[in-house]
Every structure is written in structure tokens, then in C-alpha cells.
Amino acid sequence: QKEVEQDPGPLSVPEGAIVSLNCTYSNSAFQYFMWYRQYSRKGPELLMYTYSSGNKEDGRFTAQVDKSSKYISLFIRDSQPSDSATYLCAMGLTGGGNKLTFGTGTQLKVEL
Amino acid sequence: EAQVTQNPRYLITVTGKKLTVTCSQNMNHEYMSWYRQDPGLGLRQIYYSMNVEVTDKGDVPEGYKVSRKEKRNFPLILESPSPNQTSLYFCASSLRREGPQHFGDGTRLSIL
Numbered sequence A: 001q002k003e004v005e006q007d008p009g010p011l012s013v014p015e016g017a018i019v020s021l022n023c024t025y026s027n028s029a030f031q032y033f034m035w036y037r038q039y040s041r042k043g044p045e046l047l048m049y050t051y052s053s054g055n056k057e058d059g060r061f062t063a064q065v066d067k068s069s070k071y072i073s074l075f076i077r078d079s080q081p082s083d084s085a086t087y088l089c090a091m092g093l094t095g096g097g098n099k100l101t102f103g104t105g106t107q108l109k110v111e112l
Numbered sequence B: 001e002a003q004v005t006q007n008p009r010y011l012i013t014v015t016g017k018k019l020t021v022t023c024s025q026n027m028n029h030e031y032m033s034w035y036r037q038d039p040g041l042g043l044r045q046i047y048y049s050m051n052v053e054v055t056d057k058g059d060v061p062e063g064y065k066v067s068r069k070e071k072r073n074f075p076l077i078l079e080s081p082s083p084n085q086t087s088l089y090f091c092a093s094s095l096r097r098e099g100p101q102h103f104g105d106g107t108r109l110s111i112l
Helices: none
Strands: A004-006 A011-014 A019-025 A030-038 A045-050 A054-058 A061-066 A071-076 A085-093 A106-111 B004-007 B010-013 B019-025 B031-038 B042-051 B054-057 B076-078 B087-094 B107-111
Touching: A004 A085, A011 A019, A019 A085, A019 A106, A030 A061, A030 A071, A045 A054, A045 A061, A071 A085, A085 B042, B004 B087, B010 B019, B019 B031, B019 B087, B019 B107
Parallel strands: A011 A106, B010 B107
Antiparallel strands: A004 A019, A019 A071, A030 A045, A030 A085, A054 A061, A061 A071, A085 A106, B004 B019, B019 B076, B031 B042, B031 B087, B042 B054, B087 B107
16 A cells, blocks of 8 residues: 555546545654646645644645545646646654655646 | 657667666746656656755666766666666646646667
């Protein structure tokens, strides 16, 4: 079983829809959490970083962390065709060196 | 512009021919890492470095070497590449040991 599980999709939504992307994890020692966006032929680009349970909002993006359920989410409001990309969740341990553990990514397509 | 730069972006080579992938960051970050990205497996850390001359293994270090002689550079060396090292490689850097990492745009290696 992988430490971090993420539905690979693809997920196809109409422009303007609210998108919900999710990851579950098995290691309760993970302390900090990130969402990255990866366009084709590009590197992962940091979208959101959170260190605790709860919600964090940045523009159209909201990250949610529920440590008790070992579940993190990314919500995208008013989705745009430019949001079409692969979204990767990542998490790390305090005292765990410099390693991030990634989900395999969810491919999102926002259609006109 | 803050960035992580990898070269080459694409390389096709043959089994056993030594190769080096360079990585340079201009953010004065202490920490640098190498990851490989494979379908269904996500990003997995190969090696990381905490400072000049200080490196440590990640999850999949076999067949790879690294060196950190200058703070800004962290090359990845494949001394005798094999076909199972065909993958997409990313270099990353971070200011702190724990927290988000900034990624380069990747190097696609094909070992025939």
C-alpha cells in the first residue's frame, strides 16, 4: 500500500465548476502538506502549503487538511481552462530529512 | 527570477555510458534534492543535500551519485546507466529542511 493515495483521474469539468481534489495518507507522522500543479513538460509548481489542520485560502484555491482522518483536499473555484494540469499532493515529516512524499497526481481538464 | 535550472532537458543515451545531469539554483537555498518521476509511482527522492559537501540517500539511491561542491550546484551522476533508469528527473531546492521545495523543469532521460 502506498503511503499517499491519490485518484489519477482524468477528471473533466466544465469551465466555472468547483473542483475538488483529494489525497489520503497512512502515516500519521506527516506534519506539513502541499499541493503542486504540473503542466505538461514542466516541473511541479507550488500552489499551497499548510502546516496544520484546517483551511487555507489563496484566491480561487482552498487547501483543507484533516489530520484526524488523514485526508487533504484542494478546492478550485471558478475553474478555468488554464487550470488544466496534473495536481500533485505532497507531504513531509518533521525530522524526516528533506524528503517530500508525493501522490501520483490527478489529471484535471477544464473544458470550455 | 528565482529558478532551478536543469541541463540537459532531454537525453537519449546507451547502457553503460556515464552521464551527468546538472542542476543550479539562484535562491541561495541550503537544501537540494533529486527526484525521479515514473508513471504510477509518483515522485521519489533519489538523494538530497543539506549543505556543501553534505549529502544523504533518499528512497531510491541505487545507481546514482551526487556531489555538492558549491552551494548553488547539485549534479546527478549516472556512472553506468541502465534501461531501468529511464525516467523523468527533477532537481529541487528549499530554504529549510522541512517545507516546500522549488522544482526545475525536468530532464527526460532515455537509456537504450
